[in-house]
Amino acid sequence: MSRFHSLYTQIQIRGPADRPIPVPGRDRNGIFGPFFSIWLGRIGDPQIGRSYLGWWGWIAIVTGSISIMIMGFNFWAQADWNTVAFIRGMAWHRLDPPTGDGLYLRPLNQGGWWQWAGLLLTISILAWWMRIYTRAKALGMGTHVSWAFASAIWLYLCIGVLRPLIVGSWEEAPPFGIIPHLNWTATFSVLYGNFYYNPFHCFSIVFLYGSVLLWAMHGGTILGVARFGGEREAEEIVDRGTSQERGALFWRWTMGFNANFESIHRWIYWFAILTGVTGGIGILLTGTVVDNWYLWGVKWGLAPSYPDVYPDMVIPDAINRTSLDP
Amino acid sequence: MKRDPQGRRLFLFLVVVTGFGGLFAVLALPKWDRPPIQSTEWGPPAIAMDTFVALNREPDPLNTRDFPVPEPVEDAGVPASAVYDDVEVLGDLDRAQFDRLQVAITAWVAPDEGCSYCHAEGQDGALDHAAEQPYTFEVARQMLRMVREINAEDAGGHLAPQGVTCFTCHRGENIPAYTWLKAGDWPPPEDRWFQKPPPWIRTATTIREFFPREAFELFILEDNRAAGIQTRAIGPGDGVTVLPRNEPEPDGMPLFTRAENIYLFMMQMSDAMGVNCTFCHNSRVFYDWNQSTPHRVTAWYAIDQTQKINHDHIEPLKDRLPPFRLGPVGDPYKVNCMTCHVSKRKPLDGIPMVEFFPGLVAPG
Numbered sequence A: 001m002s003r004f005h006s007l008y009t010q011i012q013i014r015g016p017a018d019r020p021i022p023v024p025g026r027d028r029n030g031i032f033g034p035f036f037s038i039w040l041g042r043i044g045d046p047q048i049g050r051s052y053l054g055w056w057g058w059i060a061i062v063t064g065s066i067s068i069m070i071m072g073f074n075f076w077a078q079a080d081w082n083t084v085a086f087i088r089g090m091a092w093h094r095l096d097p098p099t100g101d102g103l104y105l106r107p108l109n110q111g112g113w114w115q116w117a118g119l120l121l122t123i124s125i126l127a128w129w130m131r132i133y134t135r136a137k138a139l140g141m142g143t144h145v146s147w148a149f150a151s152a153i154w155l156y157l158c159i160g161v162l163r164p165l166i167v168g169s170w171e172e173a174p175p176f177g178i179i180p181h182l183n184w185t186a187t188f189s190v191l192y193g194n195f196y197y198n199p200f201h202c203f204s205i206v207f208l209y210g211s212v213l214l215w216a217m218h219g220g221t222i223l224g225v226a227r228f229g230g231e232r233e234a235e236e237i238v239d240r241g242t243s244q245e246r247g248a249l250f251w252r253w254t255m256g257f258n259a260n261f262e263s264i265h266r267w268i269y270w271f272a273i274l275t276g277v278t279g280g281i282g283i284l285l286t287g288t289v290v291d292n293w294y295l296w297g298v299k300w301g302l303a304p305s306y307p308d309v310y311p312d313m314v315i316p317d318a319i320n321r322t323s324l325d326p
Numbered sequence B: 001m002k003r004d005p006q007g008r009r010l011f012l013f014l015v016v017v018t019g020f021g022g023l024f025a026v027l028a029l030p031k032w033d034r035p036p037i038q039s040t041e042w043g044p045p046a047i048a049m050d051t052f053v054a055l056n057r058e059p060d061p062l063n064t065r066d067f068p069v070p071e072p073v074e075d076a077g078v079p080a081s082a083v084y085d086d087v088e089v090l091g092d093l094d095r096a097q098f099d100r101l102q103v104a105i106t107a108w109v110a111p112d113e114g115c116s117y118c119h120a121e122g123q124d125g126a127l128d129h130a131a132e133q134p135y136t137f138e139v140a141r142q143m144l145r146m147v148r149e150i151n152a153e154d155a156g157g158h159l160a161p162q163g164v165t166c167f168t169c170h171r172g173e174n175i176p177a178y179t180w181l182k183a184g185d186w187p188p189p190e191d192r193w194f195q196k197p198p199p200w201i202r203t204a205t206t207i208r209e210f211f212p213r214e215a216f217e218l219f220i221l222e223d224n225r226a227a228g229i230q231t232r233a234i235g236p237g238d239g240v241t242v243l244p245r246n247e248p249e250p251d252g253m254p255l256f257t258r259a260e261n262i263y264l265f266m267m268q269m270s271d272a273m274g275v276n277c278t279f280c281h282n283s284r285v286f287y288d289w290n291q292s293t294p295h296r297v298t299a300w301y302a303i304d305q306t307q308k309i310n311h312d313h314i315e316p317l318k319d320r321l322p323p324f325r326l327g328p329v330g331d332p333y334k335v336n337c338m339t340c341h342v343s344k345r346k347p348l349d350g351i352p353m354v355e356f357f358p359g360l361v362a363p364g
Helices: A054-078 A083-088 A112-138 A145-167 A178-191 A199-224 A242-255 A265-286 A294-299 A317-321 B008-028 B095-109 B136-153 B164-168 B214-220 B255-273 B294-319 B336-340
Strands: B035-040 B049-056
Touching: A054 A083, A054 A112, A054 A145, A112 A145, A145 A265, A178 B049, A178 B255, A199 A242, B095 B164, B136 B294, B164 B336, B214 B294, B255 B336
Parallel strands: none
Antiparallel strands: B035 B049
C-alpha cells in the first residue's frame, strides 16, 4: 500500500530508465545521464537525465556564464585579488550601473561592465525562456510554464531595462550584488516616497502571499485525500471519485465554497503570474507618473492622517536654509 | 533481501539529526536578547512608532566605566595665567580649579600615562613646562577649545543639561573607542579596468566598521544636509518639485547615491543611540517634520554640531598629529554619533557631567 500521507514521501518508484521516444530534437543535443539517485528520488523522480541542452540552452549558458564572470571578476578585483576577502565579502560586493543621463554605452570601468553584464544576463534569461517554450512545443504540451516564467521576466525587464529606457538613465537600475540589490529596494522605496502606498505594490504582495496560501491549501488537500487516490487529480477533474468529493466537501464545510480539481490550478497559476505583472506595472509608474507614493496615498485616502502628538514642537528655523529642504 | 533496501531508517536518522542540529544552531549561535524587552511609543497610538531596549543585553564595557570626578576644591583667588606661563585656553580659570581640571583630564584621557602624556618631562622626572611639548599638548589645547565651545553654544539644547567633557568620548582611552577614518581611495578610472566598489572598510573586524565612511564624510565632515532626497510632489509637474528628476544634486552626487548614503548614515545614527527610525521619524514619510518627534529636532542640531566638531576642530589637527595617529589617507580619527553615545540615547545614560567643571564652558 502506497503511503503519501506523511511529511516526506515514503515510496520510490523505480523502473527501467525512461527511453527516448521520437520527439523533435530529442537527445540530439542531450547531455547528462540517465542515471538513478536514491537520494534525489526522495524528493522527486529518481531518474536524473537525460537532459536536453539545444541551441537555446547553449546561448543561455554561455551568455549567463560570461555575465556572472564579469560580475565575479569585478568583485574579485575590488577585493584586490585577495581570495579570502573575495569570498568573505561575497554578500557585499557590488557592480553599479552607470550614473548620469543617457543610455549610451559607457567605458567598461565606469558602468560599462554593468551594462554588458546586464545585457548578457538578459539575453541569457530570454534564451532560457525560448528553451522552455520550444521544449514544451516539442512535447506537444501547452506553453503555460513559459508564460508564467515570462511574468517574472517582465518584472525583471521593468526594473532593469524598461524603466531606465523611460527615464533615460541607468542610474536607478539595481546594482548586481546580493546585499546591494536588497539595499536598492529600500532606497528606491524611500526615494519615491514609500512604496507601500504604491497600489500595484499592494497588488503584487496580495498575489504573492495569495499564491503561498493557495499552494498550501491545494498541496494540503491533495496530500490529505491521497489515501483515496487523490494524486490522480487530473483524472478526477471529470471522472470524480471519492477523493475529489471529500476534498470538495472539506472546503464547502469549512468555507462554503470550493474550487474544483481543474480550477484550483488556474487560481494558483494566475496568482503567480499576476505577482510579477502587477509588480512590473508598479515599477513603471514610479518616477514617471507618480513621484511620491505617500502623497499619492494621501490624495486618494489611502494614507490616514494621525493626531498631532507634539503640537509644541519647534522646527529649527534653519531647516529652510538650503534649497534641499521644504 | 536487504531489510531496508531504500535506507529509510538512515534517511529518517539524518533528517532528525539535521533538524535538531539546525534548531541548536539557530538557538545557540546568534546573540539573542532575553526578555523583557522594554518598548516605548513615541507617535500617535497604535502605529508602532516604538523603540525597543533589551534590558538584559550585555552592556558595552565603555558604558560601565565610572565618570572620574575629583573632589571639589576652594578657589585659590588667582587665575591660572598668573601662576603658569603659556596658558592659552584656560587662563581665566581660577588656579585651584585649573589644577583640579588637569587632574580630571588626566583621569579621563590618559589614566595610565599620567601628566607626561601631554607635558614634557625634565631630567629629574618632573614636568618641564619650558621644554618642547609633545604633540598631545597642542591637541589637548584644541580639544579643550572644542569642548568649551560646544558646551557654550549648544544650539538646540542637544547637550543640555548633561554637557560634554573629555570623558564623554574618551572614556579613559587616549583615542575614543568608536571613531571613523576616510577610506583609502581607489585608483582613478584610467588606472584600473574594473568598476570602483563602494568604499567598504575591508580591514574591518566588525560589521559596524565595515560600512562605507562616505556618508560620514558627506554629512558630518562636509557641510551637506542629510535631507532632501524624497520628492515632495505626487507626480511630475504637480505642485512643487524640490529637485526635478535626473538633475544632479548641488554637490554633483546622483540622487540615488545620495539616498543610499543617507540611509547608511541614518542606520549608523540609530545604531549609535540604540534606537530605530521611529524614534525621530514617522517612517511612512521620513521628510515630514510635522509627523516627526521632537527627538528629530535635537538630532538635527546634533548633526550640525558633529559636523562642526569634525570640520573645525578635528580635521585641522592632521598637520599636528604624528603619522601613527592618522588613517590611510592621512586624516585624524573623527567622531560620529557612536563616539559619544555608545549605543545609549544619552551618553552614560545622561549622568550630570559638565556641571562639576565650569572651566569646560567657554564664557559668554
